[in-house]
Amino acid sequence: MMSCCSQCRHDNPPAAKFCANCGAKLDVPCPACGHGNAPGARFCTECGEALGPAAPPARAAPEAYTPRHLAERILSSRAALEGERKHVTVLLADLKGSMELLADRDPEEARRLLDPVLEHMMEAVHHYEGTVNQVMGDGIMALFGAPLSHEDHALRACHAALRMQARVGRYGDLVQRTQGVPVQIRIGLNSGEVVVRSIGSDLHMDYSAVGQTTHLAARMEQMAKPGCTMLTPATLRLVEGWVTVKSLGPVPIKGLTEPLEVFELLGTTAGQTRLRVAAGRGLTRFVGRDVELEQLRVLVERARAGHGQVVALVGEPGVGKSRLIWELVRSHRTDGWLVLQASAVAYGKASPFLPVVEILKAYLGVEDRDDVRRAREKLIGKVLTLDESLRPAIAGLQHLLDGPVEDAAWQGLGVDQRRRRALDAVKRVLLRESRAQPLLLVVEDLHWADTDSQALLANLVESLPSHPILLVVNYRPDYRHEWGSKTYYSQIRLDPLPPETAEALLEALLGADAGLGPLRSLLIDRTQGNPFFLEESVRALAESGVLGGQRGAYRLTGSIQNIQVPPTVQAILAARIDHLGPSDKALLQSASVVGTDVPLAVLEAVADLPESDLLRGLERLQSAEFLYETRLAPDTEYTFKHALTHEVAYGSLLHDRRRGLHARVVDAIERLYPDALAEHRDRLLHHAFRGEVWDRAVTYLRDTSEITSEAEIGEMMGIGPESPGYLWWTGEHHRAIKAAERDIAVAASFGNFAMRIVSSCRLGYARHALGEYARAADVLRQTAASLQGDLAHERFGMAGLPAVFSRSYLAWCLAERGEFDEGVAAGEQGVRIAESADHLYSRAHIAFGLGTLSVIRGVPEEAIAVLERGLVGARMANVPFLFPFLLAPLGAAYTLAGAPDRAVPLLEQAVEQAAAMKLRANHALRLAWLARACLLQGRRGPAADHARHALDVATECSERGQQAYAHLVLAELAASGDAPDTSAAEAAYGQALELAAALEMRPLAALCRLGLGALHARAGHPDRARPLLDDAARTIEALGMRSWLAEARRASG
Template identity: 60%
Template sequence: MTCPRCQHVNRAGARFCEECGAPLPRACNACGGALSPTAKFCPECAQPAGGPAPRQFGSPESYTPKHLAERILTSKAALEGERKQVTVLFADLKGSMELLADRDPEDARKLLDPVLERMMDAVHRYEGTVNQVMGDGIMALFGAPIAQEDHARRACYAALRMHDGVGRYADELRRTHGVDVQIRVGINSGDVVVRSIGSDLHMDYTAVGQTTHLAARMEQLARPGTTLMSGATLRGAEGYIEVKSLGPTPIKGLPEPVEVYEVVGAGTVRTRLQASVSRGLTRFVGRDAEIEQLRRAQEQVSRGRGEIVAVVGEPGVGKSRLFYEFIHSHRTHGWLVLESSSVSYGKAAPWLPLVDLLKGYFKIGDRDDTRTIRAKVTGILLTLDDNLKDSIAPVLWLLDVLPEDHEFQRLDRRARRTVALEAVRRVFLRESVSQPLLVVFEDLHWIDAETQAFLDALVESLPSAPVLLAVNYRPEYQHAWGGKTYYRQLRIDVLPPATAEALLEPLLGDHPSLAPLRRLLVDRTEGNPLFLEESVRALAETHVLVGERGSYRLARDPGAIQVPATVQAILAARIDRLPPDDKRLLQTASVIGKDLPWTLLLAIAELPEDELRRGLGRLQAAEFVYEAKLFPDLEYTFKHALTHEVAYGSLLHDRRRLVHGQLVDAIERIHADRVAEHAERLAHHAFRGELWSAALRYLEQTGTPASQPSIDAVLGGPESPGNLWWRGMHQRALALAMWERAMAPDFGNFAGMVLANFRLGQINHSLGDYERAAVVLAENVAVLDGDLRGQTFGLAGLPSVLSRAWLVLCRAEQGAFEEARALADEAVAIGIAQDHLFSLVVAHAASGGLHTRREQFATAIAALEQGLVLQRVADLAILFPLVAAPLGWAYARAGRHDEGLALLHEAVARAEEMQQAANHALRLVWYAEAQQLAGHADAARRLALQALETARRSGERGHEAYAHQLVGDLASRTGDNDEAGENYRTALALAQRLGMRPLTAALASRLLSPR
């Protein structure tokens, strides 16, 4: 059910929107038509408004193919509570009301249901999951609940198949009922969190970001008969489909236009290598020994003895590229080369690789009609050998062009299968007599049972036939050929570092800025060629690299390189193929880190020791982990760093936090006598476990370690120092910012150091530690010079301006007014020179803040009013309290009480609305003082006490001093000198401790002569 207000997609049956709370329109369960709030019967189909949904589409269990349902239910426990990368598809029938109008409800349903059936058949053909049937449309997921490495491509193919199937049905309806029906489809890719899977296969999930919203909007924007998709989906399907760009398109609910594409048709590309060829292949390096093995096998075949060469390797190591280079070399001159490959959804499509092989042999094109195909097959076979005439009918049957009334069709399916397999085998063996044959079958890990049977039969015939059968597959594929004397296996692995750098050189270029990036990429990908290429592509798409392929330069510090979506999909799908218990063990182990000490595994795995050993043994056999050390303590390690990251990334935040906390307890218990030696690891797990006091304690024990987890791994997502500071969680923010600052030099991360310094300055200013804040902010001011003044480093404002602004506020509190004035002038000048409105607003706010501390209210008002004008022009709501609150106080101090109160009231309310807790105590102090100046004593005291409590709760000691001063002033006005004196003394002690010289002087004066 899509919300009409915010377009959020809600669960079927929801009465109110889960996103915005708006009431949802009622819909008829029978036909999907809109119902009024009081309707008892549907005006479209006359069914009861609360009646049950049609049984045919009542729940996912009723329409999900058995083989998919079994896979989902078998892995149910392991799939629940996971983050998944998916593609979401929405499809609906345009014109369903016209189809149902003036028809008996049952008759109308008979017309509508076949459309839904064809939609769902298309989804299931590519192993997607129909999660909801909504009246005249469906919602489907590809990549969840079971991960698929090509989910974007599958969704696009499903959409094309839908249009084709519904189009043929529409032709029939047009002839028989005079009704025209068309569907429209919308597709988007992103993340979802799978919450639970019911026994009826209904899946509850939470979209991450705009995943489902944007897919629904794509559908709503699509014209009947078309499919629209986002750029996120195109990145996963590029090359495999043909698209037409519709340009940036405004999307309701999104701040920026989105690139939208119309799916025009299927592309000519079928495999990942073909997609690479279309973009331009990288340098072929490091496989000389494997090419030589293929050449030797070829020599044996040339002597009339058939060979099987099996190339085995993990995804991305270059199995297909090896075959490509061999096939397109001079070595295959005079050979007939036939190529085919399995596809990831191919197990549900019998014969597909074999049919492709036959199409290549008979030179059958996509546009050839039935008569042409029959003529080509018949002509080629009879020309090759008259004795093959009995093979014509079985081959035509495999190609689906044999007439229905042919006698071959009268055989039962098992007999047809046996005869057809034998016929194809005879054809290829006869062809090999005329010329040596190189038959290539790729990606056997996805092969269907029928094609496997053909290969098994062909293998038995090889010893006396000049046929080289070249196959490749991933390690999990199993076959029965290993004992053949004519079988040889080539195991290829990732490239060694020097070879990997040689691959990168022509891909990146030789710009001096790229040298550290090359090493970083090789380390991260461990020399996997595909992962290297995809990482470079992702860096170019995110503008970390600028220029063109082969002549890139580094535009900004890459920081922690993210796992590209394509690589993540491959690795997630591989993890999903593990048995549920082994998958959970792998995910839990990933929380420890890449290296896995046995003692820690035992502490968190929640398994008996013997079961844990067996589970680790299975993960070793599947090549996810291996034993790294036996002495002094047993330790395992992830075979690949990227696999570790993907396994960790699939866990939900709550689960990660829990296990990190368990690890802190385990390390403290196991190493109780030498905890200090493990302070670095304890600090990491305490951070991720959100044990903030422990995190700070262990962080203080660490110096600058030689090797640390990446900054991104420690500080990702909403739990960043800036977000925590904003919400008033200053200790947590401080701990994370300290960690970020400590890590940055190790990784040569200049941007990370700048951002960490700024956050430390912000947080320490709020806490009242003005000198510590000033030190790190001054460091930024010193280094952010020249061109660096105009760099944002990922912030909304320029750190060169923001660091000066907060340094101004710190120096003002310390009484260094001249230094602060010079810094304020610089901040404004940089903002003007860079024409950066956000930064200018902050600069004027800081300048005004300085002058309010000097009690130069006319000058302060001029600066703050300019800042407020810019804030409103740029519509920067987030900065309103920063400018409006001190301006309101300045107005009040200047005698403009009504203006001041109005502005402070709005500033306080909007800060609370935005949950801006940082510095809120100071805003309340200003509001209270404005109330007192306006003669509202009761309101002033209430706000002053609230400010004091807020400051204490958030640990903002400087603001607590101001609150005590104001409470003292209010008490003094009522003649309560005891309360006044007590508050002044408390404030004075705080001000002296914090180095707040102007406030110290003011308080000393009050104590000498109380008001």
């Protein structure tokens, strides 16, 4: 594109700095919008972009792309961030078609084109206080809400995406004009949980997604069209009402079992507040604030009489400050008043005058779609109509609206002078307007306001007494101002609703169904009567399917025992916790491990702080209203003010850190109360299990004569000598079934969904071990079916995902019955769930299930590929007790593949490890597989020993299916060799076939018939051989058992 001289209009080459015709210096094009600017200009007169020399190329080191003010905040809390779980919004952005853009270009020239794109991306992230944690050539990954929590992390990410698209779009237009190539970016957003694993002094952070958070953000980016931003329902739920989106419908996502509805981000909703967003969904009944509303009515009347007032509504997030204002503004008491409202925003401190500009625009009627000319017309018309003497204020007001100020005197002012003039202009206009009509000014969330906006309000407050103005502000308790001494200042403290009022609110939200009584009590206890927390909890329960029906007429349709903290509430509480100093935050997290009630002596033992520091920290946590002192004698004890705060603080800790702290609590209680351990049994049992101090856990569990409370169940299963998991592991399968059925009944009585799921899995394992494959499959199918959606990614206290475990054993059960297609489908579902959760243990477990199926089906190459991947995953996940589960079928697969020399070491290792771990469940099958591998090696003696051992173990453990496998190997031993024992072989084949037929093990029965038929054929009994061989061939052919197809066809042919 040619560069046109502004003096003589001569076209010059793009790189020219002076006109070739007249010698004049050429205009400077803006890199952002392309507007021509006068030579020497430092900023674009059209968009305000800097026109200085090009910024140095972007570098991949985080210190190069993290602004100093953010770096200081991040590093100041580094100690608290070394290993934390965070709820965040992930943003991934890349330059679409970067290869085409950079093709055939000199590397330096390509870098000059690409760097501004990355710089615009990073600038947008930093503008909203996000963190760029990866720069990936032509794109970035950024997090909002980590390392520093933000309660509005999703909204910040949306704003950043829109700013990014706008700035890159302007730059792209310039590149299109000058270079003839398109520059567009695509962006993906998703919200969920991530793990901050480490943070170094150079700000290099290693983030690992928990679940599908990062994966889904990447999928959104890849699916977005150039110039578009796509987001998931998880993000939309957090910003619904604040942004405008277009649904793109359900789309299949790799790794998810069901299609996911996705959305394109179109823009933000102008002038929104939390209450307007809530009103869009329908406000709940207004309860419990009659006294406060009457106080506001009195102040309205005073201000109407010309005695200006300022009133502050103070309270914790969610107690109803905004709702009280909403009710005031819409009441008849403000008829005839001019109402101007604004809200500060959490990311607004870096944007001067944000609430002031919002008030000014509301007063002037300026809308976001108005251009500079239209906004100026409205400004001049409104102000001069009000009072001609306000003309000098126009320049300052125009400055606040970001319009060009055509005033020579204004241009000569310094920055501080312009600021003072602008603030004074707003004040003068508001005071003058109040002489025409009473003025109600509302500024919400003052704790987030920038210093300039706060300065305007402080200045305005000085002039209130003589004007009919009521200034209403709200803020959180830790905000401070200088108005407290004013006689016309009032403060109204809003506390959570008392139980009876909270009950009334819940009745309006839930309805009057009698079955909801326990849920009402639970919600009031968890939220302590906070209205917003109550509303969001009900909303989350309805969305998750625990509640059915509609608002005001709900009924209970699911378990209430594992209620999660709603994401909106999680964000608020996590941000509050992150606001603490590093040592206070660590102390709060340690207290959360001790429990909701925190004995000082126990906390002192685990907090790693000198006594003086500990007590000062506790004073600060009390002052901030996280904890309160509940008992002084005989031992000092503290309690969390909110159960939800306790859950969020505890949930932020990584599992390893939690486990270590729980173990230390056990040590502390045993040391502090050696003569009163019985009194602390419940607490000791809880911490021993959570701390995985198994020997003491079993001891305290053994001291329990019966289950007396839900605190003793759920997490208590799987290790105690009477638990179904322990009994199955040790081969006592009949007792395991009784224990599992007992626990399922207990779970039903408590409504404990987690316990039911875990117990059902173990019931399935035990029935499978007994050879009850059909009954086991039924149990496991039902368990898998009840774990859909978000529940599929819940562990319910198990080491991995029950949604995967159930499908792993279901695949094995179905394989034994010859139902391979359904088994593969179940296994593949398990794979998708494990991969979407990015859970290595679960991925290894499903590899065991699918690999075992492939062994039974006779497809060794598939089994080997799956099982070797599973072994790698088990090693990466550091779960050695999975090794025998994976090594045994892997060895069996190598045996099928004709590689016994590779099979035997694997099977021997599996047998040895299982014996060392006292793992008797299905141990007989490991021994039978080892016997067959040894037989294939020609080592008949070891083969016979292992086969007989397999039969003994299977008999002792009542594992009839494994007895069948052992008999089959014993038959193969007897039928082979230089001197086969035909009668022994026939007897063993007969016993194996009888068991396989009774247990409906079609594949094994076919192999028994194939072996027995071949035995009869070799013995010269074709009439006995033919029916067996034909039957075997038909079954093997029908089931696709490839390893035996050729043999079966030859034998029956």
